[in-house]
Amino acid sequence: MAELQKDFLFVLIKSLTTSEKRQFKLYVNRLGINVDAKFLLLFSELDKMNEYNESIIIEKKISTKQQLSNLKAHLYKQILVSLRMNPSHQNYRIQLREQLDFANILYQKGLYKQALKILDKTKQSALELDEKSIASEIIDLEKVIESQFITRSIDGRAEELINESKAISKQNQYTTELSNLSLKLYSEMLTHGYVKNDVDREEVLEIFNSQIKNIQPSKLNFTEKLWYYKAHVWKNQLLQDYKYTLKYAYQWVELFHQKPEMIFSHPVWYIKGNTYLLKILFLYGNIDILENQFEIFNKTVYSPSFAQNENLQALIFLTYSNTLMNIHFVKGEFFSGTKLIPEIEMKMEKLRDKIDEHHFMILYLKMAAMFFGSKKYNESMRYSMKIIESKGNVQEDLLFHTRILILMSKHESGNDEDYDDFIKATLKFAMKMKKPEEFHFESIEFFKNLNNLVLDERQKAFEAFDQKLEQYENNEYYRRSLFYIDIHGWIQSKVQHVDVIEIIKKKVKYKRLK
Structure with missing residues (x-):
């Protein structure tokens, strides 16, 4: 994501739609302000700029350097007042x-x-x-x-107000405790990531149990239930307990479906709940339920009654695009999946200032994996390098698995001129990670040796690494490491001498029968 301009007024003006700009000018004229008013001249000048340049404003004598700060503050306020009056922003x-x-x-x-x-x-x-x-x-x-x-x-008015005040105060207490817990767990996930051992697990459970023990679920209203389910989703994600993540993500979404008017009231949390639900269904690989929930989500968020603004459009785009690609991954439909990429990239560009760097990189990783599955290894490496070369704050695990995908692409394509150098760079990266795991170093060692082996020895290396990955899949603390890219599916395809798509189709068939 391109770095935002530091000037908030310029960013705000550039975010305005044509109709919002028109309404602002109508609003100014309604005030009876002279069309040559300095703040309106400033608005017009900033609207024409591609990049913020304060010197142009001074040169055109729209404002002196000393007065500019106050003039910008006044214009900023007037734009916000105009936007507040816009029906599209009414809620x-x-x-x-x-x-x-x-x-x-x-x-x-x-x-x-x-x-x-x-x-x-x-x-x-x-x-x-x-x-x-x-x-x-x-x-x-x-x-x-x-x-x-x-x-x-009315008679008894004082008593009525006292009782109402007490009831709302109690509900607000529940909301505060649950929202604090949810925020704390979410912070833990962003700062420390998923639990890596029993000590991490006990710390998360201590945080959760100390707060949740004071909550009586039967007394919760809609908002408190929403925070209650959020807290459970984030706790179980931290613990990598996908069964209960699925349970509470489903209850989160169902809470809205049981009270549809709340979808209009809390559209962001409806989208977020679906994001987690669709994501966990992808991890389970249950394509039938995933597609059904995705259809319900699309019908809701693209209905005329669903609120629309730039923030919601960005959130809907992320959930829609990630889920659509996930469905192609689960089915092993890599070739048709690559056809989605140009349209997704075009929308990414339009929403570039509304989406954080991490979410962009996740999309790029999925694109790179999609190209890998369709045997377009150079394209896979090109999209992977967008992540490696990113200057934003990207999670370490995502960066590491991007490097593994590049090594897989180099092996498949035979483009191994800088293979050894890239191995060294990946090892150096892993050693600098905050919490490197055994899996990271085992993977690097496997690829390091792979390129120097003859065919028979390579087959044995694939079989040995396949057994190690089986162990990781059965280990609750390592399991998630295998979800970024299906390295195990790729290894299995080498062991069984079949295309990786055949491995994926077997998994899908198993999930459908199950």
Whole structure:
């Protein structure tokens, strides 16, 4: 992903669609501002730039260097106000907060009954949407009005507000505890990765059990259940316990299907839940269920009622593209899979500023693996090098397995001019990893020796490494290492003297029968 410009205003203007720019200009004209107003001139100039260049603004006397900072801040604010008014950016949270703002204005004007009427209606909507934070703010304002003025709205009003406040406070406590736990587990996954041994496992369980023991699942509402399932998904991913990851990812998605209106309220978490569910179904290799869930996901996110914005488009694209390629991987459809790549790359370019580097590299690795499966080894190496040469923050495991894929491609293509140098570089990389595993060094040693062996000896080397990979597959702490690329399937194809596609098809047939 190209590095974003450091100037936030420039990035914001470049993110605007044609209709959003048109609305901004209409909004400015509605304010009765002179068309030559400096902030509008600044907007036009920045819109024309391909790269941010402050000196051009100064040279054209749009602003002095001393005034530019304030002018940019003013323009930034006006653009955000314009975007807030745009119907495409309206959502229920903005609408609820708008009603709360209206009630505050009426309260300040002394129109207490009108304010309470708006607050009561908005509170019911907030509770239906499980927006307890907003509901809590509404109740606080109701308390202020009721405690200061004799509104005589209804009998027992004080007791009603007290009970509502207590109930929401308890639910907010659950939400806070579960969201903190989920965030902690997610942080563990990003910083330390998956558990590598029993000590790591105990640390994760200690974090999880210390928090979850205070939670009573039967008393949870939608939002708390959502955080509850998230925490379990991330815990089981850390533990590499895919059976329970699948269970809670499925419950996460089903939570939305049981209450469809929440898909509109929380579209990001609906997409994320499906991302984890589709990913774990791919790891299981159950193609029938994977394709069925993928169809449900597509029908939902591409329906007219599903919210649309740049953030959601990027998330949908990632889930859709990764799953589509995963389905081709499971079926061993490498040749048809490579035909998807040009369109995926084109969309990647359009969403380049909306997707982080790591997710780009995952897509590139899948493309490289797809080309490898279709025997286009030079293309596979070309896409692999996009990852190796990336200057972004890419996970070590992904980088290592990319190197293994390059070694596989070099072996198959016979393009081994720099084979030994690449082996040395890969060994050096592995030694610098934060938590290198036995699997990493065993793989490097295998490829190091492979190129110097005659045919008969190579066959024995493949058979010996096949037995080692069998052991790794049965080891819960190493199992995930074999999921990045199907190195074991490739080794098995060499042992059995068949195409790697035949190995994959056997696995798919087994999963279907099972």
